[in-house]
Amino acid sequence: MPLPRRIVLVGPMGAGKSTIGRQLARELGYHFLDSDRMIEERCGADIPWIFDVEGEEGFRQRESAMIKELSEVGASVLATGGGAVMKDENHPFLKQDAVVVYLKASLDQQIERTRKDRNRPLLQNDDPEGVLRRLYELRDPIYTRLADVVMLTDRKSPRLVVRQILNRI
Numbered sequence: 555m556p557l558p559r560r561i562v563l564v565g566p567m568g569a570g571k572s573t574i575g576r577q578l579a580r581e582l583g584y585h586f587l588d589s590d591r592m593i594e595e596r597c598g599a600d601i602p603w604i605f606d607v608e609g610e611e612g613f614r615q616r617e618s619a620m621i622k623e624l625s626e627v628g629a630s631v632l633a634t635g636g637g638a639v640m641k642d643e644n645h646p647f648l649k650q651d652a653v654v655v656y657l658k659a660s661l662d663q664q665i666e667r668t669r670k671d672r673n674r675p676l677l678q679n680d681d682p683e684g685v686l687r688r689l690y691e692l693r694d695p696i697y698t699r700l701a702d703v704v705m706l707t708d709r710k711s712p713r714l715v716v717r718q719i720l721n722r723i
């Protein structure tokens with residue numbers, strides 16, 4: 555089977571989208587695109603600053619514009635932010651020429667991987683675990699619906715996840 559033109563990784567914070575995406579791109583000789591990092595570069599500020607100054611909606615607008623722009627880049631692996639699926643208008647651009655892979659992580663794994671994180675504004679509050687749980691309940695059906703491949707990541711090394719993705723695309 556020919557390789558897909560793009561591979562798009564979706565899933566919650568702490569699922570390993572950036573780490574796995576970078577390794578997957580290296581294996582395939584594809585460009586690695588990380589939408590959060592590219593939004594930060596474009597804006598000249600980090601994500602906490604964007605949330606602070608422009609609010610979540612300001613960030614989401616930047617995210618939608620970036621997802622649309624990056625849908626044109628072929629031979630690429632795109633790591634999206636956890637909330638990129640929340641705007642329906644993004645869905646056609648996420649799916650365009652792509653195999654969408656849902657990196658699925660248990661709540662425990664998400665909590666473990668985002669502990670003491672300072673760079674994720676949605677988790678800077680008294681109950682980050684509650685936030686992760688609510689987001690998971692809300693978003694899991696959307697990730698699942700969008701995905702061509704659902705890949706469990708719990709207790710797996712990034713290397714193993716990359717190998718399993720390569721076997722499924």
Ligand code: S3P
Binds near residue numbers: 566
């Ligand atoms: C968000 C996830 C973050 C980042 C922003 C919002 C979310 O990306 O886009 O903080 O809504 O889940 P990661 O999934 O890479 O942490």
